[in-house]
Amino acid sequence: MSGIATGDTAHAQAVQLPLIPASGKQEPAGDTAAVTSQEPLERLSLTRHLHTCNHNVPSQCVSVADVAARYRRVDAIIIENHNDYQPPVVAAPPDGPLVLPGKESATPIHSRQHPLALQHAGILGVDAVQQRTLKITMTEPTAVTLQKVHRAGGDLVYNHPEYPYIQTAGSSARALAYTVPTDEAKLFDAVELFNDAGFKGGNPANVLRWVEQNFYNQGVFPAIVAGQDDHGPAPISAHPTYTLAMVHHRREADIMEAIRARHTFVSKSLDAQLAMSMDGKSTWERNGPVVPGQHRFSTSLSGLPEGAVIEIVRSGEVIGRTVAKDGHGELSLSLDVPAANKRADYLYVRVWTSPGQLHTVGSAVPLNAG
Ligand SMILES: [Zn+2]
Ligand SMILES: [Zn+2]
Numbered sequence: 001m002s003g004i005a006t007g008d009t010a011h012a013q014a015v016q017l018p019l020i021p022a023s024g025k026q027e028p029a030g031d032t033a034a035v036t037s038q039e040p041l042e043r044l045s046l047t048r049h050l051h052t053c054n055h056n057v058p059s060q061c062v063s064v065a066d067v068a069a070r071y072r073r074v075d076a077i078i079i080e081n082h083n084d085y086q087p088p089v090v091a092a093p094p095d096g097p098l099v100l101p102g103k104e105s106a107t108p109i110h111s112r113q114h115p116l117a118l119q120h121a122g123i124l125g126v127d128a129v130q131q132r133t134l135k136i137t138m139t140e141p142t143a144v145t146l147q148k149v150h151r152a153g154g155d156l157v158y159n160h161p162e163y164p165y166i167q168t169a170g171s172s173a174r175a176l177a178y179t180v181p182t183d184e185a186k187l188f189d190a191v192e193l194f195n196d197a198g199f200k201g202g203n204p205a206n207v208l209r210w211v212e213q214n215f216y217n218q219g220v221f222p223a224i225v226a227g228q229d230d231h232g233p234a235p236i237s238a239h240p241t242y243t244l245a246m247v248h249h250r251r252e253a254d255i256m257e258a259i260r261a262r263h264t265f266v267s268k269s270l271d272a273q274l275a276m277s278m279d280g281k282s283t284w285e286r287n288g289p290v291v292p293g294q295h296r297f298s299t300s301l302s303g304l305p306e307g308a309v310i311e312i313v314r315s316g317e318v319i320g321r322t323v324a325k326d327g328h329g330e331l332s333l334s335l336d337v338p339a340a341n342k343r344a345d346y347l348y349v350r351v352w353t354s355p356g357q358l359h360t361v362g363s364a365v366p367l368n369a370g
Helices: 007-013 064-070 128-134 142-153 172-176 204-214 254-259
Strands: 044-048 055-060 076-082 098-107 119-124 156-157 189-196 224-228 243-249 265-267 271-280 293-302 309-314 316-323 329-339 346-354 357-362
Touching: 044 098, 044 119, 044 224, 044 254, 064 076, 076 119, 098 254, 119 142, 119 254, 142 156, 156 254, 172 204, 189 204, 189 265, 189 357, 204 357, 224 254, 224 265, 243 254, 265 346, 271 357, 293 309, 293 346, 309 329, 316 329
Parallel strands: 044 076, 076 098, 156 189, 189 224
Antiparallel strands: 044 243, 098 119, 119 156, 224 243, 243 265, 265 357, 271 293, 293 329, 309 316, 309 346, 346 357
16 A cells, blocks of 8 residues: 555445444354444443542542543543452443443563663452452552452553653653563553543644554554543543443443454544445454455544544554544554565554644454454
């Protein structure tokens, strides 16, 4: 694929995609696809990485119910207090979001070689009761924690990569200079690309480049998620970012599964929709790498700001670009996936509102790995 497919040619070739993948199975799935259910896929909005307390000021705490009320427009929230699970049963407003337990663990993932020594990891889908059974501790190796978390049906998230746990250690640039060993990268189900705390002036565009270098280029494809990082009484941002997960059922196990299958995207718009298809089949329905040969990749987005720029990125290079009109945009292009391809090959969709300002980013679609 040489050159960039522009909006005009792309529109001419665009196929009509449902904004939410259609109900029912279209065709028998290939051997690399995961068939999870006959239920139609739906888009579930998630606000995660919420702290009920300001950990520096213990008196500044709010109830889980208050946090749930704050985010009543989303479908689900995940509480992640520092090294502490919330009780799994909480009183959420009747029409409020599903409230799920999680915790933010200070985990020694950056053992030995990393000067920052510790990084925060989000543990999702494991409650306090399970934690007691599994005996998860913050001093054990991350690989051991991950094994336990997975056994309990949970997921591990690399939280705010631009911000190290040891705050005095320095800047976002220094944190992102860290090279993640492949063995370490493979431990994570997801990376938090947007963090509303915006630590140390960190920019998600820089984090995205870091994810490409440290994960995708090593053939490791974690899901992309967002995190609020509220700490107690007030929301950290008036304009939170959201994790959107494609699920068959609105329940915890399906959210965890969507993250593991990287059937997620992140957006600054709660209304954002992202559909992607390979040869007419929704990528939210499949998991494995694409077989060598010619393929057609199409994407359709809506709920975007006027003039937003949509790009398809393949292995670090922009191969398609269009501008959203009336909040909507589509791109379609052909892909040649070579049989013998040594480099990591993947694509993903991203949206800019202005240079350097990411608005929406989809999890990667691996073309020859993952
Ligand atoms: Zn943190
Ligand atoms: Zn946090």
